[in-house]
Amino acid sequence: MQIVSYLIYLIASVLFIFGIKKLGSPKTARQGNMLSSLGMFLAVVVTLLDQRVLTFEYIIIGIVVGSAIGSVMALKVPMTGMPQMVGLLNGFGGGASALVAFAEFYHLSDVHSALDIPTSVTVVLSIIIGSVTFTGSLIAFGKLQEIVTGKVVKYPLQNPINVLLFLVSVAAGVFFVIDPAQIDMLFLIAGISLVLGVLLVLPIGGADMPVAISLLNSYSGIAASMTGFVLNNNMLIIAGALVGASGIILTIIMCKGMNRSLMNVVLGGWETAGGTGAAAGGDKAQKPVKSVDPEEAAMLFDSAQNVVIVPGYGMAVAQAQHAVRELANVLEKKGINVRFAIHPVAGRMPGHMNVLLAEAQVSYDKLYALEDINDDFNNVDVAFIVGANDVVNPAARHDKNSPIYGMPILNVDYSKTVVVNKRSLNVGYAGIDNELFYGDNTLMYFGDAKDAITKLVNEIKGL
Amino acid sequence: MQIVSYLIYLIASVLFIFGIKKLGSPKTARQGNMLSSLGMFLAVVVTLLDQRVLTFEYIIIGIVVGSAIGSVMALKVPMTGMPQMVGLLNGFGGGASALVAFAEFYHLSDVHSALDIPTSVTVVLSIIIGSVTFTGSLIAFGKLQEIVTGKVVKYPLQNPINVLLFLVSVAAGVFFVIDPAQIDMLFLIAGISLVLGVLLVLPIGGADMPVAISLLNSYSGIAASMTGFVLNNNMLIIAGALVGASGIILTIIMCKGMNRSLMNVVLGGWETAGGTGAAAGGDKAQKPVKSVDPEEAAMLFDSAQNVVIVPGYGMAVAQAQHAVRELANVLEKKGINVRFAIHPVAGRMPGHMNVLLAEAQVSYDKLYALEDINDDFNNVDVAFIVGANDVVNPAARHDKNSPIYGMPILNVDYSKTVVVNKRSLNVGYAGIDNELFYGDNTLMYFGDAKDAITKLVNEIKGL
Amino acid sequence: MEILDLLMLVYVFVLAIFVGFELITKVPPTLHTPLMSGSNAISGITIVGALLSAGAEEFTLSTILGLAALIFATINVVGGYLVTDRMLKMFKKK
Amino acid sequence: MEILDLLMLVYVFVLAIFVGFELITKVPPTLHTPLMSGSNAISGITIVGALLSAGAEEFTLSTILGLAALIFATINVVGGYLVTDRMLKMFKKK
Ligand SMILES: NC(=O)c1ccc[n+]([C@@H]2O[C@H](COP(=O)([O-])OP(=O)(O)OC[C@H]3O[C@@H](n4cnc5c(N)ncnc54)[C@H](OP(=O)(O)O)[C@@H]3O)[C@@H](O)[C@H]2O)c1
Numbered sequence A, B: 001m002q003i004v005s006y007l008i009y010l011i012a013s014v015l016f017i018f019g020i021k022k023l024g025s026p027k028t029a030r031q032g033n034m035l036s037s038l039g040m041f042l043a044v045v046v047t048l049l050d051q052r053v054l055t056f057e058y059i060i061i062g063i064v065v066g067s068a069i070g071s072v073m074a075l076k077v078p079m080t081g082m083p084q085m086v087g088l089l090n091g092f093g094g095g096a097s098a099l100v101a102f103a104e105f106y107h108l109s110d111v112h113s114a115l116d117i118p119t120s121v122t123v124v125l126s127i128i129i130g131s132v133t134f135t136g137s138l139i140a141f142g143k144l145q146e147i148v149t150g151k152v153v154k155y156p157l158q159n160p161i162n163v164l165l166f167l168v169s170v171a172a173g174v175f176f177v178i179d180p181a182q183i184d185m186l187f188l189i190a191g192i193s194l195v196l197g198v199l200l201v202l203p204i205g206g207a208d209m210p211v212a213i214s215l216l217n218s219y220s221g222i223a224a225s226m227t228g229f230v231l232n233n234n235m236l237i238i239a240g241a242l243v244g245a246s247g248i249i250l251t252i253i254m255c256k257g258m259n260r261s262l263m264n265v266v267l268g269g270w271e272t273a274g275g276t277g278a279a280a281g282g283d284k285a286q287k288p289v290k291s292v293d294p295e296e297a298a299m300l301f302d303s304a305q306n307v308v309i310v311p312g313y314g315m316a317v318a319q320a321q322h323a324v325r326e327l328a329n330v331l332e333k334k335g336i337n338v339r340f341a342i343h344p345v346a347g348r349m350p351g352h353m354n355v356l357l358a359e360a361q362v363s364y365d366k367l368y369a370l371e372d373i374n375d376d377f378n379n380v381d382v383a384f385i386v387g388a389n390d391v392v393n394p395a396a397r398h399d400k401n402s403p404i405y406g407m408p409i410l411n412v413d414y415s416k417t418v419v420v421n422k423r424s425l426n427v428g429y430a431g432i433d434n435e436l437f438y439g440d441n442t443l444m445y446f447g448d449a450k451d452a453i454t455k456l457v458n459e460i461k462g463l
Numbered sequence C, D: 001m002e003i004l005d006l007l008m009l010v011y012v013f014v015l016a017i018f019v020g021f022e023l024i025t026k027v028p029p030t031l032h033t034p035l036m037s038g039s040n041a042i043s044g045i046t047i048v049g050a051l052l053s054a055g056a057e058e059f060t061l062s063t064i065l066g067l068a069a070l071i072f073a074t075i076n077v078v079g080g081y082l083v084t085d086r087m088l089k090m091f092k093k094k
């Protein structure tokens, strides 16, 4: 019997691996997700046949309640709320890991007199990682949902306190491993870790949350692996490791795209990040910008051959993806070539723009990655920037003092005309002014993205 | 102690993985090979510290003798002899696996009264795979070295006999697993497997040997994994699996490149493969070809802007890689742009041309893969084919009846002029005529590649 | 659990990290958001541990903890896979 | 060896196959010949088994077989790595 379940666990692990492999292409991605969920289903069924599972009432309650809550969340969340959603789900996963470690501890100490060292070490690690993930993710969710302040929260002795708390929980862990009867130690560890999760995420700026969530996602994978070590179950270890790798890689991609170190993000480095940019407001008024109204903009588009649309965080805020798609349709009907240029860190999470445009039914072969379109801006008549800012800031190319110096950007300023749609001259995520707005070939088209683009579309239709 | 050695085995496994990872780029490849050999070194050292190793005399003898033979072989073999060399080394690896399984059987039956089932199953598998690999590789070596006939050897009842032998050895294996005291069964299995290795490889045509060697390489990896199962050693399993995957992937690449199924190769399908092509000789004489002498060829090259050199198996046979490199130098000195187009299955093993040109010190950034250069032949003034034939046969594009129909080829016929150097109008590996030779823009430049190109270079220098 | 058994598990862990690393670096940026939520769903695999704890015969503290863990893990799994599927359904080429 | 222990090893095997597959499909054709000889050298890892057999205290049949295996495996390892290095040394960009 146990052999069969081991074999099926192996099959489930292989399904997880294939699931992620198939996520490598939009064509097979959905199938991959199904394979992965099939793996999960097999894992659950096999576990229910385990000899340790004797009563099913609580299980049924748990699964029904959990599935109901999960489904409602999944079907209700708007696409723009994805970052929060992942954060919240992630928190539940971490919480579950910590709870399982506790339950397993009680179970084992009923059966044997004392836990052996590897088991008690992994119980402690599971509880630490799971608890930090739980509260950390909840805070991240709160920040993105604007329940908790999005500001960088700094308080005196911040780092010393965190280090101290961490050391205390490690010490408690050591005591517990030496004498696994000391259950108080486990509670102490859990309590401290829950607090630590809050303290670690609170200082991080709201706009940096996706990095934090991705990192916590990685932790929750590692927590699952730890649970696998406790239960001596390879499948948990494999699944957890896959998630751990995924989280850490996405975190690194985001940090690279933002041109910042992970340390800088985690320690709440950029106080201005995500701010309103009052700091950079000083000399802004002096420099002249050219602005256009819907009619002029429409004429510009009408006479173009080659248009590239560059969406950014503002498109997500304004929920303007459908309007953008409408614009592309109208232009294409006029025989104009329309492409989308997607910067790797446009928006607030990796692939953010792609998901929104997919929602608005833009075909994914019209979406070009930075390296595939950047050499072609010379041939572009109109580059239309929709709520993007940092990802098109030419300072990244030449201004050594700029905080984003060295970050790869979309070279929209090389096109014949640049039309920028945003509500004001305010700064974006990085909190810095953007010289693109003052360029000779730049025209500002002010307004909320959704409104402004709807107006533009109507004008073009009227031409 | 055992913990330390397990940990170091883990490190060695990771080194093997990194070693192969670094083979992903020519810049890091050499370092990768060193990491991999460091892994092997660690594995050997740790094993020597194992409590089972008590006497060192035989070990020293074995290592000294083996290293001496191995080094001499490695340093003496010419680059053109690589396929044989790999085949031979591979055979030794397979042989070692079978011998270890035997030795382990004796050792274990000294210690315990009876072997348990998993152990005896893996002992049997190790012996079968190892023995087949051993004799199979020796025959492959012999065929390439022209000690054994390179022809497709067919005899009556070929497949039934092989199947029968295989079934007998499986039956003997089952008897052995049921009663592991029956050592005769092991000898029977080994004997049959050794014969089977010969019978399986003998029918395969000489030119198909690289496929056989690559497949046997995969087997020897699997044999190593089996030994890992016998010894309960993860490192062996991992290393073996890496080799197994590598062998099978290269085999598939070769089969795809040749547009044939693995079955077709293994069952000795193409009797004409590697033949002299008398079959296709019939209508050859009728069609007219244009041929050039060194002087005319030199003038052609001299007036070109863009030259692409396409090497094939003939370059390897003639050892003409140095002459080719000399040609490229001379042309480049005249300001002519020279590139090399490398077909994935040019030559007789994957990467064959690359190794030869690297030996002649051609910089690897001048070597273009099929997909990187194929769209550019329209802009090429002279395409110079050196001993290639099938990989430039346009029939693959349009002649549905051709055995190579559908195989991707280098579109040399799209260039302004094609100069083909080979000794005659004879066929190549696939045994089929090549319409390229009769094309309007094709000029044949007959002669052994090394001589002919040396003459050409002298003429060009003299211009 | 013996230390040597633990080491066995470490091997599995290390190899799985390599597999994960190689596969995930191949996922194109277009699919990074679904990757994030899809891999998050996989991390709900602790549901297995939760089932074992929630299904114990006697109703003990372990069962209560297990039930809570089960609810949490189920939310993570069901929510994660559904939301990922919802996103991926939208990725189309026309 | 218990069947369950064997299954543990099967996990390792399966994962290693995945790692191998992902890594090797990334090796460019330029390096396929060194890949072939380099991975062949790795298959000489049976040298570990050979050492264990050749180093047994008493001189038995097992030792003789082990010695033969050791010589074979050493040829494979030393020859394989050296010849691969010889090839790779030549790959240069100028
Ligand atoms: N994608 C990721 O993975 C990720 C993760 C973490 C951080 N980041 C960071 O996020 C930034 C992304 O760059 P980005 O160019 O996409 O965005 P951005 O630099 O943050 O700029 C967004 C712009 O959108 C405008 N906007 C806001 N609401 C709008 C509305 N309703 N209508 C029209 N415009 C509106 C804002 O200007 P107004 O206020 O004037 O309208 C703002 O300047 C980068 O700095 C990146 O490093 C990205």
Ligand SMILES: NC(=O)c1ccc[n+]([C@@H]2O[C@H](COP(=O)([O-])OP(=O)(O)OC[C@H]3O[C@@H](n4cnc5c(N)ncnc54)[C@H](OP(=O)(O)O)[C@@H]3O)[C@@H](O)[C@H]2O)c1
Residues within 6 Å of the ligand: B207, B208, B210, B211, B254, B257, B258, B311, B312, B313, B314, B315, B317, B318, B344, B345, B346, B347, B348, B349, B350, B351, B352, B386, B387, B388, B389, B390, B391, B392, B421, B422, B423, B424, B425, B426, B427, B428, B429, B430, B447, B448, B449, B450
């Ligand atoms: N690379 C691999 O992995 C691999 C593995 C297995 C099979 N194959 C197969 O091998 C073939 C490779 O194609 P290929 O175009 O490289 O070779 P090919 O089609 O075999 O043709 C080689 C040509 O070289 C000429 N040649 C022989 N010796 C010569 C010399 N001394 N000087 C000048 N020319 C000489 C021969 O013509 P003359 O006799 O007229 O001189 C012959 O036609 C493909 O069919 C492929 O499927 C490749």
